[in-house]
Amino acid sequence: MTKEIAVRETPAFRRGVAMPFFAKIFGLACLVILTGGLPRAASAAEGAASGASSGSLSQGIAAVVNDEIISSYDLNQRIKLVFASSGIPDTQENRDRIRPQVLRNLIDERLKEQEAKRLKIEVTQDDVDRAFKRIATRSNMTVDQIGEFLKKNGVNKSTLTQQLRTDIAWNKLVGQQFGSLVSVSDGEVQEVLQRLRDESDSPSYDVSEILLTFDNPAQEAEIRNGAEKLIEQIRKGAPFQAVARQFSQSASAASGGDIGWVRASQLPAPVAEVVKNMPSGTVSDPIRTRNGYYIVQLRAMRRGSGADPLNDQYVLMRVLLPLTPDAAPRFVAQRAREAESFRASVKSCDEASRKINSYVGGKADRPRTVLAGQLEPRMRKAISGLKTGDVSQPVRSNAGVEMLVVCGYKPDEGGLPTAEQIDDNLYEQQLSMMARRHLRDLRRDAVVVKR
Structure with a gap:
């Protein structure tokens, strides 16, 4: 039976496979959860629709992997994503520098995709939708905003969709093929x-x-x-x-x-x-x-x-009072008053999940366990010193006015x-x-x- 492994659950050990839920919550740098790279990019029709190309093959062939083509369009899309998500300046010199490694990763991902297909590993649309929602939650964005971010940087959304499918399939494959073969003895643990x-x-x-x-x-x-x-x-x-x-x-x-x-x-x-x-x-x-x-x-x-205070463990519930990024000041002020009213009336997560529904559009996520060091600095500061049942100061984001409710707390004991x-x-x-x-x-x- 395959184990579910979380990211950095303890100060001294990693326990992660791909796609942990909290991997720098609310951080835009977590937009892309790439374990190796982006495989097949958009189809020729999608490329034409996006203005990138009238067809990916028209821009040439970057590599052929077991008779399957990685086009120059695929490679260029992946390079754009590297620049967009890493902060590396998009210059011709940098393109030339990273191109070999990007192409190598694309080839690896095509091999993973082919192997998953051979073993009939299925990835459902629900799998992909959940992956997008995880990215959106960690990035403090909506799924639509992720699409806008990619479009702004010249990356077709279907490129990320296909990468997610390949990434999910590979993790399923590894678990199914090798999970039952892994054996850890008590002697190894004690050693x-x-x-x-x-x-x-x-x-x-x-x-x-x-x-x-x-x-x-x-x-x-x-x-x-x-x-x-x-x-x-x-x-x-x-x-x-x-x-x-x-x-x-x-x-x-x-x-x-x-x-x-x-x-x-x-x-x-x-x-x-x-x-x-x-x-x-x-x-x-x-x-x-x-x-x-x-x-x-x-x-x-x-x-x-x-x-280590960064290893203090919290169980947090995120609550949201939605606002558009360009909301008028009077609506922002109204939400701020509602946030203060909410904070004053809530003494537990159970209360929070009920009372947030009394505000127009208000919603609460399920409680999640996270280490202090995995929070964005401003959110870590917002919960510093709070006790179980307390609600953080409201924080304005692209999604609206956000607060964190502390459902549980365990300080790091070293x-x-x-x-x-x-x-x-x-x-x-x-x-x-x-x-x-x-x-x-x-x-x-x-x-x-x-x-």
């Missing part, structure tokens, strides 16, 4: 737990990662070159989190590369040696491991197992992870390794021609 006890006074590091893998020595130079170009863009200001989502081949890509607080022994040996000597707030050069290159961002370092958390982490590591091996086999057996 890790004992090692962490022995290292309780040693430093821990708050780390994010990007992993770029290669299948044979002939690809190594290309992958290292790609890693160096990504590092250059990150050091010029591109958000590490967004670049990780676009390019990393680690399971942590879904959470922007974030693996939380870890000790050196939990990292690959070459990575650990670099991290131990890095200043906080810096990004490493490419780090060579057996099958790839890591890029590591060190956010902070601490000694011992002290509590210390060691539980046996269950270690078990989940080991399970995720093994499942991720099997997925990478399967993709490697698909690459090996594929006939790929790049133009």
Whole structure:
């Protein structure tokens, strides 16, 4: 039976597969949840409708994957999405720099798509709709606003739709094919737990990662070159989190590369040696491991197992009083008064879910569990110091006036992870390794021609 794994559930461990629900809630940088890249773009008719092209093939062929074409239109759409979601400036120089890695990701996604089709993995429209709603919730946008954002940046919405289908199918495939083969013994869990006890006074590091893998020595130079170009863009200001989502081949890509607080022994040996000597707030050069290159961002370092406020756990209910972005001041003022009235009358989440309906258009989301560090800074500030049952100060957004109701709160106690958390982490590591091996086999057996 496949496990459901959440993102950064504990300070020291990641537990994520693709598409976690809270991966920087309310952050626009979470618009795109790419674990590898965007596959097939819009059809020729859609391309003509959007003004991009009279047909994707008319712009040439970028690659052929087992007799299926990746057109230049596909590639250009994906490059536009990289720029739109990562903050990398859209210049010809940058296009030339990232093109090889973007094309490689497109090829991988076409292979995933073909394998899912072969194994008759089904993705329903409900699956896709839920994925869009998750993106919209995390981005503090509506689904329609996501479409507008893509259109503004020259990306056809069908491109993202197809990517989501491929991403969902691959995760279903990995779970169905390999989930039952993963076995984590009590002995393995206890071994890790004992090692962490022995290292309780040693430093821990708050780390994010990007992993770029290669299948044979002939690809190594290309992958290292790609890693160096990504590092250059990150050091010029591109958000590490967004670049990780676009390019990393680690399971942590879904959470922007974030693996939380870890000790050196939990990292690959070459990575650990670099991290131990890095200043906080810096990004490493490419780090060579057996099958790839890591890029590591060190956010902070601490000694011992002290509590971290960013790992405080909240159960939050988001409530909304809708307003259009261009609402007249008198309507904004009216909503502000309603928000204050609501805050004064609510003492629990049960009350909140009932009373919000008394306001025109008012609605409440289901309560969700999230770590403080996963909240947008202004929302984290809004709930700071609140007790269970309290309602945050109202915050104006594109959707209207938003508030968070605290349904539960558990402060971080520091210390060691539980046996269950270690078990989940080991399970995720093994499942991720099997997925990478399967993709490697698909690459090996594929006939790929790049133009």
